[in-house]
Amino acid sequence: MEFIKLTRDGHxxxxxxxxxxxxxxxxxxxxxxxxxxxxxxxxxxxRVVVLRAQAGARVWSAGHDVGELPEGGRxxxxxxxxxxxxxxxxxxxxxxxxxxxxxxxxxxAVETVLACDIVIAAPDATFAVTPARLGVPYNVxxxxxxxxxxxxxxxxxxxxxxxxxxxxxxxxxxxxxxVVAAEDLEAFTFDMAATIANNAPLSIAVMKEQLRVLAGAKxxxxxGFEKVQGLRRIVYDSHDYHEGIRAFKEKRKPAFTxx
Ligand code: YXS
Numbered sequence: 001m002e003f004i005k006l007t008r009d010g011h012x013x014x015x016x017x018x019x020x021x022x023x024x025x026x027x028x029x030x031x032x033x034x035x036x037x038x039x040x041x042x043x044x045x046x047r048v049v050v051l052r053a054q055a056g057a058r059v060w061s062a063g064h065d066v067g068e069l070p071e072g073g074r075x076x077x078x079x080x081x082x083x084x085x086x087x088x089x090x091x092x093x094x095x096x097x098x099x100x101x102x103x104x105x106x107x108x109a110v111e112t113v114l115a116c117d118i119v120i121a122a123p124d125a126t127f128a129v130t131p132a133r134l135g136v137p138y139n140v141x142x143x144x145x146x147x148x149x150x151x152x153x154x155x156x157x158x159x160x161x162x163x164x165x166x167x168x169x170x171x172x173x174x175x176x177x178x179v180v181a182a183e184d185l186e187a188f189t190f191d192m193a194a195t196i197a198n199n200a201p202l203s204i205a206v207m208k209e210q211l212r213v214l215a216g217a218k219x220x221x222x223x224g225f226e227k228v229q230g231l232r233r234i235v236y237d238s239h240d241y242h243e244g245i246r247a248f249k250e251k252r253k254p255a256f257t258x259x
Contacts, residue, residue, distance in 0.1 A: 003030035006037040011197035012190065013041035013049040013095075023062035024053055026108055030065075031082035035089045042093050047197040047204070049093075050189055051116060052100040063107025063130060066249065072242040075232065077139040083108040087115040087145065091212055094205040096196055100189045101125040102182065104164060107134075111142050114149040117208060118192070119176035122185045126164035127175070129155075133162040135244030135256060137235030140220070140228055148215050150175045 005016040015037045017024040024030070034051075041049055053060040064083050069076045077084060090097050090112065099116035107130040113119055129146065131138040138159070146155045154173055158165065170176045180188045196204065220228075235241055240256045247254035 001033045001037070003027070004033045004037060006040070008041065008044070008046060011045070011047035011201075012193045013037070013046040015041075015049060015051050017051075017053045017057075017061055020054060020057075022065065023059040024057070024109075025062045025065040025067075026083055026086065026112065027065035028068055028082045031086045034086060038089055038093050038097075042095060046095055047201045048095050048193045049097045050100050050193055051090075051097055052189075053102060055102070055186075057103040059104045059106070060101050060125065061105060061109035061112070063105075063109045066134070066245060069134075069136070069245055070236075071245055073237060075139075076136055076236055076241075077108075077142065083112070084139070084141070086112055087142070090115045092209075094208070095201070096204060096208060098189060098193055098196075100185060101167070101176075102185065104128065106130055108142075111145045114145050114175070119170075120178045120180060120185065120189045120192070121167040121170070121176055122182040123167055123179055124182065125167040125170075125179075127158075127167075127170055128162060128164035129158040130162045132160060133244070134248060135235065135238065135240040135242075135254065137232035137241070139232070140225065144216065144218065 003017070003019045005018050007014045015034055017030070019025065019027070019030050038049065068082070096117040098118045098120060099113045101113060101119060101121035102125060104126045105113055106128050110127050110129050113127070146158070150158070150173055154175070167176065167179045171179045178188070239259045243256060244254045
């Protein structure tokens with residue numbers, strides 16, 4: 001595997017994001033490797049997985065690979081987008097996935113982390129929800145992931161400001177489970193993984209799926225869904241979406257016009 005490292009110790013699997021040149025941006029190929037690793041661990045009877053970046057990473061993941069976002073005219077986060085497939089795989093795999101976070105988490109990587117079952121972060125970790133930074137129309141299930149992790153008011157603050165929040169604040173608002181000193185992070189995370197691995201895997205797998213089904217049981221009328229999809233099209237057909245992507249690639253500040 002080119003973009004991740006996969007190891008296994010008894011019932012505990014570990015997936016390390018390893019694309020340092022692009023700050024672990026979630027490219028199609030990196031995501032495919034993470035999904036394959038989760039499926040391999042699930043098929044091999046792993047009972048818990050730790051998803052992490054390289055030790056001491058300054059950036060856990062810079063989010064969706066901007067270079068792979070369409071430059072307008074097409075939904076950038078459609079059903080088969082790599083990020084959508086990654087989130088669904090994490091949510092539906094039998095074993096709990098623990099996100100162990102060091103460094104900054106950006107954009108779609110925040111949703112990826114929040115789709116994990118447990119989040120344990122070092123104090124230097126930060127979380128930035130960035131669609132508004134790039135002019136991206138985030139997708140419906142992604143917004144529900146955020147809404148499951150924080151209050152509506154906090155989701156609005158995160159989404160509208162696109163500003164990073166600290167691990168300490170994320171823990172205080174209940175968005176993540178624990179903040180642990182960097183030097184204790186690995187031991188703490190793998191101790192919890194071992195505790196989970198020693199419990200009944202079938203019971204845990206069923207409770208994970210029960211909680212996914214129940215948490216996702218939010219009524220959205222077909223008319224409501226179609227309205228949201230229509231609004232999203234206005235965004236991804238807009239000048240601002242095109243400008244956000246171009247500005248990132250040209251390493252300059254975007255000039256949004258609201259059109
Ligand atoms: O120029 P080179 O080739 O050295 O590559 C640079 C960056 O272009 C690259 N890189 C990325 N490539 C693709 N997709 C990305 N998301 C991405 N982020 C970074 O990595 C190399 C080093 O980046 P550089 O020079 O900017 O590092 P830095 O230390 O100055 O700054 C670190 C960051 C994370 C603050 C900075 O890289 C950054 O702001 N990255 C973008 C974070 C972000 O907005 N991510 C959201 C992506 S879009 C997404 O996830 C969703 C669609 S949404 O936006 O809706 O949530």
